[in-house]
Amino acid sequence: MAVIIELRNVTKTYKLGDEVLNALDNISLTINQGDFVAITGVSGSGKTTLANIIGGLDRPTDGSILVDDKELSHLNDRQLSDYRNHHIGFVFQSFNLQNTQTAVENVMLPLIFSRMKARARKSRAIECLQAVGLGDRLMHRPNQLSGGQRQRVAIARALAVKPSIILADEPTGNLDSQRGEEIIKLLKDLNKEGITLIIITHDQNIARQAGRIIQIQDGKVKA
Amino acid sequence: MRFTDYITLALHNILRAKLRSALTVFAVVIGALSVTIMLTIVFSAKGFITNQFEQNGTFQQIEVSPEQSIQWGSNDNQCQGQSSDPSCVKLTESMVSGITKMAHVVGVARETQVNGFDGLFYGSKKLKLNQIVAYDTNGVVQNTMLAGRDIGPNDGNGVLTVTSDYADALGFKNNYQALVGKAVTLHAQGWYSGVGSDPIAQNNYRQTQCQSMTPGQNCEPPGTEITGKIVGVTDASGPAGGNGYTVRVSLGWARGMEENQTYQVSPMAQSVTSNYCMNVHGPCNPPQPKPTLTITDELALNGYTALIVKADTASNAAGVAKNIRNQYKVGAADAETAIKQQLAIFNIIGAILGGIGGIALVVAAVGVINTMVMSILERTREIGVMRAVGARRSTISRLFTFEASLLGLFGGVLGILIAYALTLVGNPIINHQLKGNGISSSNILSMPPWLIVSVLVGTTIIGMLAGLYPAQKAAKLNPVEALHYE
Numbered sequence: 001m002a003v004i005i006e007l008r009n010v011t012k013t014y015k016l017g018d019e020v021l022n023a024l025d026n027i028s029l030t031i032n033q034g035d036f037v038a039i040t041g042v043s044g045s046g047k048t049t050l051a052n053i054i055g056g057l058d059r060p061t062d063g064s065i066l067v068d069d070k071e072l073s074h075l076n077d078r079q080l081s082d083y084r085n086h087h088i089g090f091v092f093q094s095f096n097l098q099n100t101q102t103a104v105e106n107v108m109l110p111l112i113f114s115r116m117k118a119r120a121r122k123s124r125a126i127e128c129l130q131a132v133g134l135g136d137r138l139m140h141r142p143n144q145l146s147g148g149q150r151q152r153v154a155i156a157r158a159l160a161v162k163p164s165i166i167l168a169d170e171p172t173g174n175l176d177s178q179r180g181e182e183i184i185k186l187l188k189d190l191n192k193e194g195i196t197l198i199i200i201t202h203d204q205n206i207a208r209q210a211g212r213i214i215q216i217q218d219g220k221v222k223a
Numbered sequence: 224m225r226f227t228d229y230i231t232l233a234l235h236n237i238l239r240a241k242l243r244s245a246l247t248v249f250a251v252v253i254g255a256l257s258v259t260i261m262l263t264i265v266f267s268a269k270g271f272i273t274n275q276f277e278q279n280g281t282f283q284q285i286e287v288s289p290e291q292s293i294q295w296g297s298n299d300n301q302c303q304g305q306s307s308d309p310s311c312v313k314l315t316e317s318m319v320s321g322i323t324k325m326a327h328v329v330g331v332a333r334e335t336q337v338n339g340f341d342g343l344f345y346g347s348k349k350l351k352l353n354q355i356v357a358y359d360t361n362g363v364v365q366n367t368m369l370a371g372r373d374i375g376p377n378d379g380n381g382v383l384t385v386t387s388d389y390a391d392a393l394g395f396k397n398n399y400q401a402l403v404g405k406a407v408t409l410h411a412q413g414w415y416s417g418v419g420s421d422p423i424a425q426n427n428y429r430q431t432q433c434q435s436m437t438p439g440q441n442c443e444p445p446g447t448e449i450t451g452k453i454v455g456v457t458d459a460s461g462p463a464g465g466n467g468y469t470v471r472v473s474l475g476w477a478r479g480m481e482e483n484q485t486y487q488v489s490p491m492a493q494s495v496t497s498n499y500c501m502n503v504h505g506p507c508n509p510p511q512p513k514p515t516l517t518i519t520d521e522l523a524l525n526g527y528t529a530l531i532v533k534a535d536t537a538s539n540a541a542g543v544a545k546n547i548r549n550q551y552k553v554g555a556a557d558a559e560t561a562i563k564q565q566l567a568i569f570n571i572i573g574a575i576l577g578g579i580g581g582i583a584l585v586v587a588a589v590g591v592i593n594t595m596v597m598s599i600l601e602r603t604r605e606i607g608v609m610r611a612v613g614a615r616r617s618t619i620s621r622l623f624t625f626e627a628s629l630l631g632l633f634g635g636v637l638g639i640l641i642a643y644a645l646t647l648v649g650n651p652i653i654n655h656q657l658k659g660n661g662i663s664s665s666n667i668l669s670m671p672p673w674l675i676v677s678v679l680v681g682t683t684i685i686g687m688l689a690g691l692y693p694a695q696k697a698a699k700l701n702p703v704e705a706l707h708y709e
Contacts (some may be wrong), residue, residue: 014553057611057702077616085613096608110612112228
């Protein structure tokens, strides 16, 4: 499998007053295309920071990150936004859906930023919602859906732009175990279709299902 | 992001917080409404005045006066009957023919104001008569007729027009046509010596009544009454309006009214009598001198009250006025120059009133800033999501600027609509007032298209400017922090 993500000596530091905090400390790793990777670690270990840097939401203080041979740390805001729009599908623990909009409208959001025409993006949004089993909940607003259904809408939104990587940060954190398993199964199905899946989790049951586990401790890769 | 998506998203966000958006728009409406109404009133008033002059072709007119320091439109004639005053230049026939030949002059109307009349009687109604005017009927001065016809070239003595003020006072308000054809009496003061006067009776009165009076006692014979037929009613605000209560007659009749008819012993006859006994020794009984009738053309002697000169175009009027001043050393004023000076005051009033409205708009802008900042605080997480799924900083900035601009635009549109509704309500009221004053103008309150466009563009720009700071604030949000904002 080809390498899709490569981190070389990535360091991320935060300044808290006079104190300098190393969120990521000289991390180097590669992730292959189509991999299912679980990033685990205790709270504050740096796993979310790592995910944010891979997702182009944050920039490393030092080191370089290549995604599809593209050096992210050299990209300007416009290029980085386009990278997120075209390559990354984010799934968040708290879903981050817009309550005033319907499921279809929520899924269409990334397509608005990729300048897709209204009719085409609606049809794509419906397609994605059907793929996650919500074909009968298209016009429902988030507050009319269960937690599991909301996360499915969020996954449909992540799928909308046909990303090469899905970054899921504690995707089951707000769900009961049964709904959580359903969501993981859905994500695994997407991974089987060729999408690189990176799940940030502290749940070992989920981590064990991944093809590879990257454990972060004090900003470093433990194993 | 597509332009239509900016509009759709911005509208969606505005409608999301309906009450807050409505209150913000309301503040803009107040500002837009103030600016629109105040400027509409100022520009409508300005337009109305200008129209009144344009309708009568007044902008092509130059008023020539014996006085050098003439103000256009002033009836204050210091040189009336003061031909001996060196600062007053007599307006003569030769001057009229000279001006007629000047470049850009298409016509000259000679004007005179007749003195000596003090009353206009119709039936039992006795009204004060302010002035009788007369000028050539060559089309240089155009009157607005509310009924009947104007004085024509074939009219002689006994024909007159009155202003709508007179018609109203005589009880013909709203029915001017009924006054046409009616006879009125013009009352002249005791020593009036023009056409229709009785100089012999006046002479007898002087010889008898005045002689018996003690010095200092006012000796005045009974006045003279002249009858005239009303052929038309003119608009009191028009050129024949004067100070409202004015009668217009033909120039020929006015010349007659200004004549000085005297029935007196001539100085020569008096001298013959005085010298009769010079070489006579003994008793001498000289023959008593007989009074004779003398008629003096006072108008020819004193010159015209004014000349109204018509230039070929309004733009040439100022130049013609200057040429007349230079050549004849008389006063010559064109309407446009004078009106421009008067209208300048409206620009100042407009600027002040518009400024007050502008302050309201600034306050509204602060409201927009406040609303947008609040909105950004509430939507921080949403901004984070948008950034995560591919929104650029510039996209976020534009989206919020768009929202603020739309708030401004909505305020502007509502302000204009309310202002328009107010003009619809105000026009009938103003029409009624104007009609009451004999002015037949209607619907003077109108919003010029440029004002509508300016207000809409202005409020949109104000909204946009007010949105710049919040939009920048939103665009600069760190997506990671925004996503975790509680």
